[in-house]
Amino acid sequence: MNLRALLNALTGRQDSKDVARERLRMVLVHDRATVSPEFLEKIKEEMISVISKYMEIDERHTVINLHHTDGTAVLEANLAIKSIRRAP
Amino acid sequence: MGEVLVITSGKGGVGKTTTVANLGTGLAIEGKKVALIDADIGLRNLDVVMGLENRIVYDLVDVVEGRCRLKQALIRDKRFENLYLLPAAQTRDKNAVSPDQMKKLCEELKEEFDFVLVDCPAGIEQGFRNAIAGADRALIVTTPEVSAVRDADRIIGLLEAAELSNPRLIINRIRPEMVRRGDMMDIDDILEILAIELLGIIPDDERIIVSTNRGEPVVSAINGSMSAQAYRNISKRLLGQEVPMLNIYKNRTLLGKIKKIIGFGG
Numbered sequence: 001m002n003l004r005a006l007l008n009a010l011t012g013r014q015d016s017k018d019v020a021r022e023r024l025r026m027v028l029v030h031d032r033a034t035v036s037p038e039f040l041e042k043i044k045e046e047m048i049s050v051i052s053k054y055m056e057i058d059e060r061h062t063v064i065n066l067h068h069t070d071g072t073a074v075l076e077a078n079l080a081i082k083s084i085r086r087a088p
Numbered sequence: 089m090g091e092v093l094v095i096t097s098g099k100g101g102v103g104k105t106t107t108v109a110n111l112g113t114g115l116a117i118e119g120k121k122v123a124l125i126d127a128d129i130g131l132r133n134l135d136v137v138m139g140l141e142n143r144i145v146y147d148l149v150d151v152v153e154g155r156c157r158l159k160q161a162l163i164r165d166k167r168f169e170n171l172y173l174l175p176a177a178q179t180r181d182k183n184a185v186s187p188d189q190m191k192k193l194c195e196e197l198k199e200e201f202d203f204v205l206v207d208c209p210a211g212i213e214q215g216f217r218n219a220i221a222g223a224d225r226a227l228i229v230t231t232p233e234v235s236a237v238r239d240a241d242r243i244i245g246l247l248e249a250a251e252l253s254n255p256r257l258i259i260n261r262i263r264p265e266m267v268r269r270g271d272m273m274d275i276d277d278i279l280e281i282l283a284i285e286l287l288g289i290i291p292d293d294e295r296i297i298v299s300t301n302r303g304e305p306v307v308s309a310i311n312g313s314m315s316a317q318a319y320r321n322i323s324k325r326l327l328g329q330e331v332p333m334l335n336i337y338k339n340r341t342l343l344g345k346i347k348k349i350i351g352f353g354g
Contacts, residue, residue, distance in 0.1 A: 004270070015270030021277050024234045028241055028281065 033066055033073040040064055047077060056082040090121075090198040093205050093326070094223035096247075098239030100210030102231045103260040106296060107319075108207040109137045110307040114323030116171035117308065120202040123162065125174045125193075127219035128209040129184055132176035139166060139303020140173055149177035152189045158196060167308065172201075182214045187221035194222025203326070212246055220247065226255040227287060232262055232273040241282055256287035258322065263292045264336045288322035290315055291336045 008014060044064045048057050061080035066073060095108050105128075112124045126134035129149065135141040146161035151174070158174075165171035174197075177184060197204045208219035220226065226247050230240040240257070247255050259275055266272035279286055293315035299306040306312075307319040314336065321331045 017267070017270050017273045017277065020234050020273050021281070024237055024273075024281060027234070027238055031238065031242060032245070 029073050030068055033068065035066060040066065043075075044077075048079070051079060053085075055084045058082050090201045090203055091225065092194045092198060092223045093203065093225050093227055094127075094208050094220050094252075095205060095227045095229060096208035096216065096220065096243055097210065097229045097236070098212060098243040099230075099236045102229050102236050103290075103296075104210075104229050105133050105137050105207050106300065106305075107227075107229050107258060107260065107290075108134060108205050109305045110316075110319040111323055111326065112171060112203075112205050113165075113168065113305040114307045114319050115203050115205075115326065116165070116168040117320075118323055118327060119170070120327070121170045121200070122203045122205065123172045123174060123197050123201045125197075125204060125206045126176035127185075127190070127206050127215065129176045129180055129182050129215065130178065131209065132178050134207050135163075135173060135175045136303060137300055138173055138305065140175075141303075144175050147175045147177040148193075149180050149184045152185050152193065158193070167304075182209065182218065185218050187218055190218045191222040212242065216246070217250075220250055220252060223252060226252045227258055228255050228284070229258045229260055230278065230282075231260050232267075232278060237273070237278055237281060244282065244284060254285065256285050257282060258288050258290065259286070260290045261292040262289055262336060268337070286333075287325060288318060289334060289336065290318040290322075291334070 044062065047064070048059060048062065051057055058080040061078075063076075063078045065076045067076060068074075095104050095111075097104050105126075108124055112122050115122045124134060124138070125148065126132050127148070128134075132147075135144060140163050143163045146156040148161070150156045151158050151161045162172040162174055165173070194204055194206070204222075206219050206223060209215035228240050228243055228247075230236045244255060247253070257279070259278055262275070263272055267274050275286065275289055291314045293306070293313055295306050295309070295313040296315055299309065305319075306316045307323070309316050312320070314334065318334050321334055324331045
């Protein structure tokens, strides 16, 4: 850490480029996560096909959503399990 | 068989047209046969940046609508005889050309030229879709600003959706002294965010404005400036040559060196 970075840390000051980078990061999380329902449906289908190898999924009670909170995006998946397959 | 490169950015005013003019001239200096297409229909500008505005007889739309042959519309550069411009129509709108027509035009030009550079209009609407239709590769121009990088990110997504993957990035108008002060995003900051391959960096340079005033791309200046060198380097990289990135932080004074040590300068 150089003197400048140390001073910034002590005074709580931030270089404007760091502010720019952080704002950009947040805005892009949001931009990139703006997905179409078809896209989400595709994710859902693929998730089900992977998990179906291990568990029997009730597709009617499976919901996938994308949420935004504080600059981060969360993919929430609720999969209802009918039964768990026996381990081979 | 040549290659069609589209130069795009999303945001306006980041230097697409200047980049097309300079890379086209740079490739011509390297001995390649180059055609530049101004796809910004209704807002043509590449002609004035190239200093060819007084030679226009026919334009892109005339070619597409069959009022002239392609060869009649191509304007030869003032100084480089292997460099040609196909100007945009000024009195038509972006719907005057379709993606299929653009594709056909690019195919035809590829037969005769080593490189075809397409100057894409700003935005993500029809004009953008037309401009990228015939391209083999895309170059994205951005500047170290939040708005320009954000738009570049959007364009990368749209290019991928159009199956033009692996675009390469040109970061324009870097001001080394502002980067040193911590007041401008650095190359690494931008690359980390966009996660695409860097093709080159161009420092902010007054000479660009002077050369645009004269209608002579800066890259062809005899005693070249930093920006001229930057465009030369990028032209060479387009030809597959390995050229190290331009060191825009050179010419450091003793005071600058001391500042770097204590951390008040990059």
